Amino acid sequence: MKKTDIIVIGGSAAGIVAALTAKSTNPSKDVTLIRKEEIVMIPCGIPYVFGTTGSTSKNAIPDKGLLGLGVNIVIDEVTVVNKEDKIVSTASGEKYKYDKLVFATGSNPALPMWLKGRDLENVFTVPKNKLYLDSFQSKLKEFKKMVVIGAGFIGVEMSDELNKSGLEISLVEKLPHVLGATFDEEVVLEVEDQLTERGIKLFTGLGVAEILGENGVVNGVLLDNGEKLEADAVIVSMGYRPNAKLAEETGLRINQMGFIETDQYRRTSDPSIFAAGDCSEKRDFITGKLSGIMLASTASAEGRIAGINLYNLAVLKSFAGTIGIYSTALGDNAFAVAGITESLAKMEGIDYIAGSFTGMDRHPGNISDAHKQMVKLVVSRESGIILGGAISGGKSTGELINAIGFVIQNKMTVIDLLTSQIGTQPVLTASPVAYPLIKAAEVCLKKLRK
Amino acid sequence: MKKTDIIVIGGSAAGIVAALTAKSTNPSKDVTLIRKEEIVMIPCGIPYVFGTTGSTSKNAIPDKGLLGLGVNIVIDEVTVVNKEDKIVSTASGEKYKYDKLVFATGSNPALPMWLKGRDLENVFTVPKNKLYLDSFQSKLKEFKKMVVIGAGFIGVEMSDELNKSGLEISLVEKLPHVLGATFDEEVVLEVEDQLTERGIKLFTGLGVAEILGENGVVNGVLLDNGEKLEADAVIVSMGYRPNAKLAEETGLRINQMGFIETDQYRRTSDPSIFAAGDCSEKRDFITGKLSGIMLASTASAEGRIAGINLYNLAVLKSFAGTIGIYSTALGDNAFAVAGITESLAKMEGIDYIAGSFTGMDRHPGNISDAHKQMVKLVVSRESGIILGGAISGGKSTGELINAIGFVIQNKMTVIDLLTSQIGTQPVLTASPVAYPLIKAAEVCLKKLRK
Numbered sequence: 001m002k003k004t005d006i007i008v009i010g011g012s013a014a015g016i017v018a019a020l021t022a023k024s025t026n027p028s029k030d031v032t033l034i035r036k037e038e039i040v041m042i043p044c045g046i047p048y049v050f051g052t053t054g055s056t057s058k059n060a061i062p063d064k065g066l067l068g069l070g071v072n073i074v075i076d077e078v079t080v081v082n083k084e085d086k087i088v089s090t091a092s093g094e095k096y097k098y099d100k101l102v103f104a105t106g107s108n109p110a111l112p113m114w115l116k117g118r119d120l121e122n123v124f125t126v127p128k129n130k131l132y133l134d135s136f137q138s139k140l141k142e143f144k145k146m147v148v149i150g151a152g153f154i155g156v157e158m159s160d161e162l163n164k165s166g167l168e169i170s171l172v173e174k175l176p177h178v179l180g181a182t183f184d185e186e187v188v189l190e191v192e193d194q195l196t197e198r199g200i201k202l203f204t205g206l207g208v209a210e211i212l213g214e215n216g217v218v219n220g221v222l223l224d225n226g227e228k229l230e231a232d233a234v235i236v237s238m239g240y241r242p243n244a245k246l247a248e249e250t251g252l253r254i255n256q257m258g259f260i261e262t263d264q265y266r267r268t269s270d271p272s273i274f275a276a277g278d279c280s281e282k283r284d285f286i287t288g289k290l291s292g293i294m295l296a297s298t299a300s301a302e303g304r305i306a307g308i309n310l311y312n313l314a315v316l317k318s319f320a321g322t323i324g325i326y327s328t329a330l331g332d333n334a335f336a337v338a339g340i341t342e343s344l345a346k347m348e349g350i351d352y353i354a355g356s357f358t359g360m361d362r363h364p365g366n367i368s369d370a371h372k373q374m375v376k377l378v379v380s381r382e383s384g385i386i387l388g389g390a391i392s393g394g395k396s397t398g399e400l401i402n403a404i405g406f407v408i409q410n411k412m413t414v415i416d417l418l419t420s421q422i423g424t425q426p427v428l429t430a431s432p433v434a435y436p437l438i439k440a441a442e443v444c445l446k447k448l449r450k
Numbered sequence: 451m452k453k454t455d456i457i458v459i460g461g462s463a464a465g466i467v468a469a470l471t472a473k474s475t476n477p478s479k480d481v482t483l484i485r486k487e488e489i490v491m492i493p494c495g496i497p498y499v500f501g502t503t504g505s506t507s508k509n510a511i512p513d514k515g516l517l518g519l520g521v522n523i524v525i526d527e528v529t530v531v532n533k534e535d536k537i538v539s540t541a542s543g544e545k546y547k548y549d550k551l552v553f554a555t556g557s558n559p560a561l562p563m564w565l566k567g568r569d570l571e572n573v574f575t576v577p578k579n580k581l582y583l584d585s586f587q588s589k590l591k592e593f594k595k596m597v598v599i600g601a602g603f604i605g606v607e608m609s610d611e612l613n614k615s616g617l618e619i620s621l622v623e624k625l626p627h628v629l630g631a632t633f634d635e636e637v638v639l640e641v642e643d644q645l646t647e648r649g650i651k652l653f654t655g656l657g658v659a660e661i662l663g664e665n666g667v668v669n670g671v672l673l674d675n676g677e678k679l680e681a682d683a684v685i686v687s688m689g690y691r692p693n694a695k696l697a698e699e700t701g702l703r704i705n706q707m708g709f710i711e712t713d714q715y716r717r718t719s720d721p722s723i724f725a726a727g728d729c730s731e732k733r734d735f736i737t738g739k740l741s742g743i744m745l746a747s748t749a750s751a752e753g754r755i756a757g758i759n760l761y762n763l764a765v766l767k768s769f770a771g772t773i774g775i776y777s778t779a780l781g782d783n784a785f786a787v788a789g790i791t792e793s794l795a796k797m798e799g800i801d802y803i804a805g806s807f808t809g810m811d812r813h814p815g816n817i818s819d820a821h822k823q824m825v826k827l828v829v830s831r832e833s834g835i836i837l838g839g840a841i842s843g844g845k846s847t848g849e850l851i852n853a854i855g856f857v858i859q860n861k862m863t864v865i866d867l868l869t870s871q872i873g874t875q876p877v878l879t880a881s882p883v884a885y886p887l888i889k890a891a892e893v894c895l896k897k898l899r900k
Contacts, residue, residue, distance in 0.1 A: 013883050020883075021892075024892065042814055044813075044875060044876050048817070048876050048877065052818075052876075052877065053816060053817065058814055059814050060814070061881075061883065065883075065884070285871075295873070295882075296874060297872050297873050297874045297882040297885075298871060299882070300882040300883055300888075301871050304868055304869070304888075305869055322871065325873025326873060326875075327873050327875040327878050327879070329878055334875075336873065336875075363492055363494075363495060364495055364503060364508055364509050364510070366503060367502060367503065368502075369845075395845065395877075396845065396848060397878060398874075398875050399849035399852075399853055400849040401873050402849075402873055402879075403856055405872060405873060406853055406860065406862075409870050410856065418754055418758070419751065419755055419770070420751070420855070420856065421747065421751050421773050421774075421855055421859065422747050422775060422852050422855060423747050423775025423777050423788065423852055424747045424777075424848075425494060425776075425778060425786075425848050426492070426494055426495045426498050426502075427498065427779045428779055428784055428786075428849075431511075432463050432467075432746040432747040432750040433511065433750055434515070435747075435750075438750075
């Protein structure tokens with residue numbers, strides 16, 4: 001039996017950051033990361049393998065960060081955790097004695113049992129698994145028409161990348177709009193326009209009755225309105241489920257949504273075991289409710305909290321709850337959201353106001369790479385605190401939504417925002433007199449005063 | 451004599467935002483903006499007129515925002531303010547009775563008396579004046595070689611744009627480095643490399659002894675080391691001086707740096723008169739000292755504070771002090787700073803630590819428009835509070851520095867930052883496991899612990 005101080009199970013975002021943080025917080029401890037995959041995929045980069053980057057080998061997270069810091073990497077599968085004796089057993093027959101353990105076992109694509117035809121050949125999901133993705137990609141040239149079921153971020157990005165690569169894509173979504181679970185209507189309408197313009201056929205507000213096939217091979221999708229879509233291949237992108245099986249077998253408590261129960265320090269029900277990332281419980285920053293958010297950036301933040309708090313709880317701050325910060329891009333058009341949307345505010349019964357402003361992301365707006373920029377804010381009517389923001393804009397959207405993320409996480413009010421400094425520059429940002437984030441706050445202030 | 455409730459003197463960033471905010475805060479009041487210029491220039495867009503945008507008419511701030519809200523615009527020059535009777539007189543002989551007055555008279559280019567040769571033909575400054583800029587631009591085709599004196603933001607951006615337009619540019623700076631008053635050395639070295647690579651000749655650590663000429667026309671610049679640079683034209687970009695002359699004549703108190711004295715609500719020494727923008731006093735957010743910062747974004751924030759507080763001080767928050775947020779770009783390379791630099795921390799005797807991390811602004815880094823991204827943080831050793839940040843990166847730098855701006859203005863600590871959520875997306879941002887802002891915070895934490 002080998003001995004190590006800290007074991008991290010899982011090699012993706014949460015696992016990597018947990019291991020790095022554990023080691024840099026406790027340089028004298030021996031840290032071992034055990035993962036199944038020889039090569040780890042950048043999780044959010046996976047759709048881009050099918051167009052922009054072109055191969056999984058260009059989408060790998062290098063090991064040099066871990067190795068450079070002195071973290072041991074073991075390629076193996078943990079099969080049993082004996083939490084009483086603090087021993088981990090692996091598929092290769094190895095045993096490891098640990099002091100602290102971190103579950104970062106991630107998530108798996110949902111492929112619901114009720115979905116008839118799910119086992120047909122050429123029905124794919126999008127797992128974070130290089131071998132699977134390579135085999136999927138190697139078959140692409142056989143396909144002409146594909147149906148993508150589920151228009152969340154992965155479904156939309158996969159559709160766009162495969163469309164770029166020359167395939168005919170039909171994107172099917174049960175909700176009234178693509179990305180409808182994440183964005184308010186004004187943004188999703190723009191996303192839909194973009195997708196349609198780029199040649200993707202949208203079927204929204206339509207569920208899938210059945211995946212159709214012949215001789216065990218997929219040949220179409222039957223929608224619940226009776227319409228039949230032809231397809232050589234189908235991608236099921238209906239979300240991800242926490243991979244909490246090993247944790248459950250270990251005897252850790254699992255919450256009602258299927259995530260490993262954790263507190264704000266990322267401790268599980270066992271005092272020596274932490275959990276971070278897609279497999280672990282999240283609570284919404286604003287509502288305090290259990291949340292199903294799965295994002296590599298959130299996973300990284302959780303991995304960091306776990307790594308920091310393994311031995312030394314009291315000294316360092318815990319996690320205030322999860323604020324979802326999402327962004328995506330279709331060509332030069334980017335869309336992002338942080339915190340609460342207007343639809344969610346309505347659903348949660350929050351007394352809110354919302355305001356938006358549309359300008360340009362350069363000034364003057366005739367600078368060649370200028371892009372329209374719309375910023376929307378959702379604000380608590382009683383406190384004036386900013387609860388959420390959304391952007392439709394150019395490529396700076398990805399960082400502007402992080403600025404809004406800090407606004408929300410610091411519980412800034414509309415007045416705080418209006419009396420804050422921002423920096424502007426002609427070829428980098430909107431104008432100082434028409435900076436959409438600030439102008440949207442002005443619109444909100446006016447509504448608050450009524 | 452005309453009667454109006456609120457007069458704003460000055461039509462640039464501070465004046466526009468003050469007038470807009472005054473009107474939207476007090477919809478029943480009559481608001482009049484008096485300005486000298488027929489057409490107002492986007493101030494930070496001016497250098498780009500000489501290359502990227504190509505003409506001042508493409509760099510105008512439209513009046514439609516003001517007019518749409520019902521603000522009166524008067525093109526005239528205010529010559530006298532009688533603050534006892536609350537009457538403003540103009541060059542055209544008009545008189546206006548006011549209730550509240552806002553000075554937003556801006557700044558003028560410095561052209562020091564000691565600078566011999568300053569009056570020669572073809573010696574230019576960079577004022578916010580369309581007519582001057584048009585006449586300057588119309589002469590450009592006569593010139594081949596230009597010397598730019600002063601390598602602050604305007605000097606650097608003018609040099610780069612004129613160089614783009616085919617002129618031979620020599621850029622002279624008395625400090626050891628270009629932008630040396632704003633950035634730490636590692637960033638300015640990169641800026642210098644970029645400028646040199648783009649074909650601009652740099653003369654740093656060298657003052658100007660004299661601007662040389664013959665028959666009243668400039669023909670060169672003599673450096674204080676005896677070197678002589680040939681030139682058909684010279685641009686003096688040695689900073690700007692607050693335009694506080696009218697305020698001084700009005701009897702308002704002027705501070706030791708020449709700015710109109712104002713409190714945190716932007717009130718001057720006269721209770722009915724406010725001041726905002728380049729002409730008005732600023733204090734540093736961190737040191738509390740008087741500051742000479744002049745930025746359109748800062749001016750806009752001050753205009754907003756003035757406009758909000760004209761009639762109703764108690765209700766709304768005042769201004770916490772000025773944090774400088776600067777950014778600029780040379781081609782696809784952008785540089786930005788917020789708050790305090792390491793050099794300034796040293797100078798102010800702040801007990802600080804600094805840490806930086808360099809990664810890529812896309813993930814994986816092989817995405818075609820990926821750019822190196824360096825983030826540096828300056829942190830108070832005692833409190834762990836983040837005092838400043840700097841970036842060298844691609845075009846998302848302009849918004850990422852605003853994210854850092856919110857971090858600083860919310861007095862976030864390194865731990866706060868490390869336990870914050872950020873959002874990441876392959877084609878928009880750095881990777882979640884190597885997001886340079888967060889990694890720089892990790893580097894800082896490690897140093898804090900020592």
